[in-house]
Amino acid sequence: PITGVIRTALHNMDREAREHYSVVIQAKDMAGQVGGLSGSTTVNITLTDVNDNPPRFPQKHYQLYVPESAQVGSAVGKIKANDADTGSNADMKYTIINGDGSGVFSISTDKETREGILSLKKPLNYEKKKSYTLNIEGANTHLDFRFSHLGPFKDVTMLKIIVGDVDEPPLFTMPSYVMEVYENAKIGTVVGTVTAQDPDAANSLVRYFLDHNTEEDRYFTIDASTGTIKTARIFDREETPWYNITVAASEIDNPGLVSHVPVGVRILDINDNPPELAREYDVVVCENAKPGQVIQTITATDKDYSANGARFHFSLDEGLSLNPNFTLRDNEDNTASILTRRRSYSRATQDIYYLPVLISDGGVPPLSSSSTLTIRVCACERDGRVRTCHAEAFLSSAGLSTGALIAILLCVVILLAIVVLFITLRRSKKEPLIISEEDVRENVVTYDDEGGGEEDTEAFDITALRNPSAAEELKYRRDVRPEVKPVPRHHPSSSLDSVDVQEFIKQRLAEADLDPSVPPYDSLQTYAYEGHRSEAGSISSLDSATTHSDQDYNYLGDWGPEFKKLAELYGEIESERTT
Numbered sequence: 001p002i003t004g005v006i007r008t009a010l011h012n013m014d015r016e017a018r019e020h021y022s023v024v025i026q027a028k029d030m031a032g033q034v035g036g037l038s039g040s041t042t043v044n045i046t047l048t049d050v051n052d053n054p055p056r057f058p059q060k061h062y063q064l065y066v067p068e069s070a071q072v073g074s075a076v077g078k079i080k081a082n083d084a085d086t087g088s089n090a091d092m093k094y095t096i097i098n099g100d101g102s103g104v105f106s107i108s109t110d111k112e113t114r115e116g117i118l119s120l121k122k123p124l125n126y127e128k129k130k131s132y133t134l135n136i137e138g139a140n141t142h143l144d145f146r147f148s149h150l151g152p153f154k155d156v157t158m159l160k161i162i163v164g165d166v167d168e169p170p171l172f173t174m175p176s177y178v179m180e181v182y183e184n185a186k187i188g189t190v191v192g193t194v195t196a197q198d199p200d201a202a203n204s205l206v207r208y209f210l211d212h213n214t215e216e217d218r219y220f221t222i223d224a225s226t227g228t229i230k231t232a233r234i235f236d237r238e239e240t241p242w243y244n245i246t247v248a249a250s251e252i253d254n255p256g257l258v259s260h261v262p263v264g265v266r267i268l269d270i271n272d273n274p275p276e277l278a279r280e281y282d283v284v285v286c287e288n289a290k291p292g293q294v295i296q297t298i299t300a301t302d303k304d305y306s307a308n309g310a311r312f313h314f315s316l317d318e319g320l321s322l323n324p325n326f327t328l329r330d331n332e333d334n335t336a337s338i339l340t341r342r343r344s345y346s347r348a349t350q351d352i353y354y355l356p357v358l359i360s361d362g363g364v365p366p367l368s369s370s371s372t373l374t375i376r377v378c379a380c381e382r383d384g385r386v387r388t389c390h391a392e393a394f395l396s397s398a399g400l401s402t403g404a405l406i407a408i409l410l411c412v413v414i415l416l417a418i419v420v421l422f423i424t425l426r427r428s429k430k431e432p433l434i435i436s437e438e439d440v441r442e443n444v445v446t447y448d449d450e451g452g453g454e455e456d457t458e459a460f461d462i463t464a465l466r467n468p469s470a471a472e473e474l475k476y477r478r479d480v481r482p483e484v485k486p487v488p489r490h491h492p493s494s495s496l497d498s499v500d501v502q503e504f505i506k507q508r509l510a511e512a513d514l515d516p517s518v519p520p521y522d523s524l525q526t527y528a529y530e531g532h533r534s535e536a537g538s539i540s541s542l543d544s545a546t547t548h549s550d551q552d553y554n555y556l557g558d559w560g561p562e563f564k565k566l567a568e569l570y571g572e573i574e575s576e577r578t579t
Contacts, residue, residue: 101132271363
């Protein structure tokens with residue numbers, strides 16, 4: 001096939017002037033002679049872009065207004081340089097090449113819009129500087145050295161920034177404050193002063209106050225006019241060594257504009273806490289200890305700052321007499337050693353010792369405190385290891401084990417129980433002699449033993465009944481053991497001729513009723529003394545059983561059930577007589 005070549009017919013074609021062209025191409029055969037055939041077509045030609053146009057700012061001078069209240073880091077303006085090229089040939093970068101605002105402002109490039117974004121690097125202050133001047137350059141980033149003779153491919157413009165005046169809140173002289181006050185200072189002690197002023201030209205008066213957002217803010221007060229901070233309570237450094245508060249300031253003319261500043265208050269230490277032992281010590285001394293032996297090393301602690309008591313001094317209480325058992329040695333490194341003063345110790349003699357120790361610090365003024373160490377005497381091995389410190393060690397040395405002690409205590413308890421039971425049985429009330437309340441012979445005292453009959457003269461002493469004048473003192477009953485010994489009663493002696501049996505019986509009956517040694521129940525007292533012989537003869541019924549009587553005992557049956565047994569008895573006797 002035969003090809004055709006299309007070539008440019010114009011010199012220095014410019015895409016920016018015309019980008020698209022249309023060309024009609026005709027092809028003929030027979031070398032273009034008459035009679036040959038031909039065909040035509042249209043060719044569209046597009047010129048590609050090259051970087052042959054430098055960027056250009058539309059203006060050589062720009063002016064921008066920025067208020068002084070603008071925030072640092074925020075965008076305050078935009079600027080753009082035009083470039084006739086397209087694509088990457090139009091890419092550019094903006095820079096600030098000089099000017100008095102180069103340290104206050106910065107510029108960056110937006111790749112999408114190819115604009116320069118102006119941002120604020122530092123806060124503005126209208127009262128200090130009212131305007132800034134910047135020289136901004138815009139340059140292509142992709143250069144074509146074939147067209148470098150058309151350059152330079154960059155442009156520069158001048159930007160003037162006007163700072164706008166804004167009513168600003170008061171400005172503190174320092175971004176933060178650190179103040180100090182001693183602990184235990186009186187309420188109303190001055191801690192420090194903060195200062196703020198109106199940065200505007202009006203220079204309005206400033207009012208100070210504390211933000212009571214935290215509890216710590218309530219521990220201080222501030223003068224609204226001068227900004228002087230004072231204490232509102234007494235502080236203890238050992239409780240809280242540092243306080244953080246916030247002070248606010250506002251213009252009197254415009255209270256809505258408020259600024260804040262942090263204030264730290266350090267509580268300074270004074271020597272107000274005496275030293276004390278670092279912990280509770282369990283001091284042990286062996287029974288076989290030697291003189292000068294160290295049995296414990298003690299240390300002290302102080303709540304105050306190290307500058308007020310870092311050096312401790314240990315000693316024994318000088319107010320007491322010399323301790324013959326233990327002594328103390330100050331090691332001069334804030335520790336002390338407890339040493340023995342004699343050769344041996346005995347738990348049997350004394351098992352616990354008390355050693356008062358005096359500790360003082362090196363603060364101003366120096367403070368001291370007294371602590372008492374408790375030293376226990378223990379049995380130890382030869383190598384110094386503690387074997388036991390309890391009291392049962394004394395019993396074990398005597399050969400008594402725990403099991404033996406328990407057995408002994410159990411035997412003692414059993415013996416005590418037996419003794420108590422025996423005493424209780426001894427004190428129990430004896431069984432009454434009356435067999436039953438329903439017994440018709442309720443006035444008859446019954447005995448379990450049988451007497452020896454009339455021949456037995458030792459069972460009961462009836463001498464007093466036979467001869468009342470022979471009874472000089474009251475005879476005790478043999479069936480009851482009297483608890484109270486009655487006072488003997490003496491009666492005037494009388495002759496047998498003057499004795500009245502009825503009167504004698506009444507006296508005996510009265511004595512029996514008033515005698516506290518007799519039982520509380522009724523008893524039958526029998527008197528065998530019959531008195532002198534009377535003209536009527538004996539009235540005793542002892543011989544009734546041997547004599548016959550014609551008396552009728554049938555009337556006993558009419559006396560009731562109480563005499564039923566008696567009626568039956570006499571009825572049987574009567575029947576035997578008749579038979």
